[in-house]
Amino acid sequence: MRSAKALIFTISGEYAHFRKFNTTSSPLTYPIPTPPALSGMLGAILGIERELAPGKFPDGTIPVNEVFDVTNACFGIQILKPIKKVNIGFNLLDTDKSASSYFNISNRTQIEFEMLKDVYFRVYLFHKDELVFNELEKCLINKKHHFTPYLGISQCTANLEYEDTIEANELHNNPGNFVNVITALKLNRLYEEKPINFDQNTSYATETMPIVMTRDRIIREYSEIIIEQNGKPINANIRSYWSISDFGNISFL
Amino acid sequence: MPTIKNRTELLFLYEIENTNPNGDPLNENRPRFDSEENKVLVSDVRLKRTIRDYWFEYKGYNGENGNDIFVRETKYEKGGLNDAKERAKAFSEKKEVVLEKCIDIRVFGGVLPLKNDSLTFTGPTQFQMGKSLHPVEVVTEQGTGAFASTAGKGQATFRTEYKIPYAVIGFNGIINEKAAQYTLMSEEDKKLLTEGIWEGTKNLISRSKFGQNPLLLLSITYKEPFYIGGLRQRLKLKAIDKSDLQIRSLTDFSLALDDLIDELKSYQGKIDNIEIKLDRRLQLTYQGNLLSLQNGKVTLNAIS
Numbered sequence: 001m002r003s004a005k006a007l008i009f010t011i012s013g014e015y016a017h018f019r020k021f022n023t024t025s026s027p028l029t030y031p032i033p034t035p036p037a038l039s040g041m042l043g044a045i046l047g048i049e050r051e052l053a054p055g056k057f058p059d060g061t062i063p064v065n066e067v068f069d070v071t072n073a074c075f076g077i078q079i080l081k082p083i084k085k086v087n088i089g090f091n092l093l094d095t096d097k098s099a100s101s102y103f104n105i106s107n108r109t110q111i112e113f114e115m116l117k118d119v120y121f122r123v124y125l126f127h128k129d130e131l132v133f134n135e136l137e138k139c140l141i142n143k144k145h146h147f148t149p150y151l152g153i154s155q156c157t158a159n160l161e162y163e164d165t166i167e168a169n170e171l172h173n174n175p176g177n178f179v180n181v182i183t184a185l186k187l188n189r190l191y192e193e194k195p196i197n198f199d200q201n202t203s204y205a206t207e208t209m210p211i212v213m214t215r216d217r218i219i220r221e222y223s224e225i226i227i228e229q230n231g232k233p234i235n236a237n238i239r240s241y242w243s244i245s246d247f248g249n250i251s252f253l
Numbered sequence: 254m255p256t257i258k259n260r261t262e263l264l265f266l267y268e269i270e271n272t273n274p275n276g277d278p279l280n281e282n283r284p285r286f287d288s289e290e291n292k293v294l295v296s297d298v299r300l301k302r303t304i305r306d307y308w309f310e311y312k313g314y315n316g317e318n319g320n321d322i323f324v325r326e327t328k329y330e331k332g333g334l335n336d337a338k339e340r341a342k343a344f345s346e347k348k349e350v351v352l353e354k355c356i357d358i359r360v361f362g363g364v365l366p367l368k369n370d371s372l373t374f375t376g377p378t379q380f381q382m383g384k385s386l387h388p389v390e391v392v393t394e395q396g397t398g399a400f401a402s403t404a405g406k407g408q409a410t411f412r413t414e415y416k417i418p419y420a421v422i423g424f425n426g427i428i429n430e431k432a433a434q435y436t437l438m439s440e441e442d443k444k445l446l447t448e449g450i451w452e453g454t455k456n457l458i459s460r461s462k463f464g465q466n467p468l469l470l471l472s473i474t475y476k477e478p479f480y481i482g483g484l485r486q487r488l489k490l491k492a493i494d495k496s497d498l499q500i501r502s503l504t505d506f507s508l509a510l511d512d513l514i515d516e517l518k519s520y521q522g523k524i525d526n527i528e529i530k531l532d533r534r535l536q537l538t539y540q541g542n543l544l545s546l547q548n549g550k551v552t553l554n555a556i557s
Contacts, residue, residue, distance in 0.1 A: 088296075108278075145479075159482040
């Protein structure tokens with residue numbers, strides 16, 4: 001049995017937008033933050049600088065994607081408030097024509113954004129590097145954020161609340177045995193034969209989400225994720241999961 | 254000029270009367286509206302435009318004396334596109350020059366697609382979407398235009414307008430001193446920002462924005478990189494002898510600051526100073542008592 005320390009905190013805000021990779025001019029949003037988005041948010045708290053251009057970082061900066069790489073870190077995401085989506089039209093600057101159009105705006109372009117409303121998530125984070133883990137814990141407890149964390153786009157500033165640091169234990173599960181899991185689930189962590197015991201009274205959704213992103217913004221892994229839109233647990237035939245006392249059974253993306 | 258040193262959190266309230274605070278371009282310019290809560294919304298860029306317009310019109314950030322606004326409207330320009338090229342040249346397509354001249358890039362950030370120097374600056378100042386503190390309704394107004402549709406016709410055209418009879422709208426804002434090191438936002442810029450929020454809201458002379466009036470601007474400067482977050486959500490607006498939809502003026506409601514003041518008290522050690530600007534007609538309460546004004550200042554004895 002493996003065990004590890006989980007850093008538990010909540011993220012909330014009035015609006016959020018985690019853009020789907022396949023939407024450009026009419027941006028749709030994922031229902032939950034993707035691991036690369038969470039890495040960026042935590043990087044902002046720690047004060048890790050963003051890239052100057054794709055793949056180009058200021059001297060001495062380790063890109064967030066590498067600090068929170070899958071070999072170092074795992075994210076579990078629990079939905080605490082039902083997923084609500086609203087469409088908001090924004091009047092953006094039309095900068096299509098040439099760089100000089102920035103210097104004198106004559107055209108506007110109206111883009112409808114799909115936004116999440118009243119988001120509230122709980123994040124479970126494992127991190128191999130104790131220094132990073134402890135530093136993050138300290139920042140979250142004291143609400144000491146280096147840059148302002150936001151939910152996908154910069155005007156959607158985020159509220160982060162530290163909750164707990166608890167030892168979690170990994171448990172293996174047998175095929176045919178169903179376990180209640182409170183986080184979003186990666187479908188490839190489930191047994192293939194009858195993976196989920198669907199409840200007629202709940203509302204499920206699946207999404208294909210980027211899971212691993214390199215420093216050059218290239219996605220190395222996309223996965224299918226299933227969520228319960230109201231935040232109820234999913235009764236799943238899962239290969240293994242982590243049990244956290246007082247919280248429940250979680251699985252990582 | 255040295256960049257700002259402390260994190261600052263802003264709460265800004267203003268009232269609107271019979272206006273459209275922010276039209277939705279994809280919905281016939283109806284006011285932005287949250288139909289779940291029946292509250293009116295104002296985008297963050299609307300507030301930023303208000304501030305930019307104020308800097309441009311009243312503070313000399315009009316391209317002269319090395320002070321400029323980067324995100325400019327054509328309406329300011331006389332010659333059209335030629336000017337755009339000249340402006341681009343005036344910045345010599347260098348980020349240092351843009352940052353030195355353009356207050357809006359220093360304060361709000363921006364994406365600069367310069368020829369030899371493309372950069373993305375996350376703005377030190379971030380505003381969330383603004384929202385009314387109470388449910389409102391949208392009224393539709395028909396009016397006659399002054400112009401006929403074609404020359405020689407006897408009748409003028411009709412127009413439809415959508416308005417909000419009355420609303421108190423609140424914005425949350427954060428100024429991040431770390432991001433300010435990249436965009437070189439200074440204390441002076443911060444002063445111009447708060448001035449722009451207040452005076453700019455007052456000075457909007459567009460027909461659809463006439464009737465805007467700033468009510469409260471709370472600026473909390475912290476000693477540490479910390480902020481409370483969600484200040485607007487801590488306010489409670491209580492209608493006096495009316496329903497929320499019937500509120501039409503400052504005498505129709507009071508604003509309970511209990512949650513806000515309690516939160517400020519609990520983080521007292523982290524706060525360096527609090528500045529407050531206020532319309533003295535606003536009725537603020539704490540623990541059921543009206544907060545009093547002395548010499549035009551709220552006595553925050555209730556807080557300390």
